[in-house]
Amino acid sequence: MTLWRERQPLILASQSAVRRSLLANAGIAVETIPADIDERAIQQSSGLTQPGEIAALLATEKAKFASAKHPGRYVVGADQTLALGARLFSKPADRAAAAVQIGQLAGQTHELHSAVSVAKDSVPLFSHVSVARMTMRRLTSNEIAAYIDEAGDAVTASVGAYQLEKTGVHLFERIDGDHFTILGLPLLPLLDFLRSRNLLAV
Secondary structure, three states, X not given: OOOEOOOOOEEEOOOOHHHHHHHHHOOOOEEEXXXXXXXXXHHHHHOOOOHHHHHHHHHHHHHHHHHHHOOOOEEEEEEXXXXXXXXXXXXOOOHHHHHHHHHHHXXXXXXXXEEEEEEEOOEEEEEEEEEEEEEEOOOOHHXXXXXXXXXXXXXXXXXXXXXXXXXXXXXXXXXXOOHHHHOOOOHHHHHHHHHHOOOEOO
């Protein structure tokens, strides 16, 4: 059963299983086709420094890239940045880098900026950025090591070295923000847009 009214599924220009699951669980027929773009090069050439603006740019570029290759299809792009004050974080390269990141975030409040964009035929139709504030517990080096041992290589899959929907929840003492924003897809604004285009049955 699907609430999606188009003959062809919505394209998600991301390899994120979490984002795909959010869309599928909302009753949307979805096909995953990751956008092969050089995110760091696009960010650097843009000159943007604000995390929300960077996330919006990358989400839009992903949607445009994938929609150019699939004419007539609606494409969703998404991106998320993590900022601690003025400093932006990227995905850790390995477990050692993950331990360093968690050590830097421990006892601090950082922000997740999650952006979603929709494009069709290379034309951006919609863009939205939501922000969540995440406060990590103060953590000892032994606690960080125990977490990384439990989480395994998954610590390199997400910026900040955590996945809140899994064991990463143990790192936090306070969370202020929308659940979907934290997972990397501002779902409610996206659904509102899709309804405005008469793409959903509900």
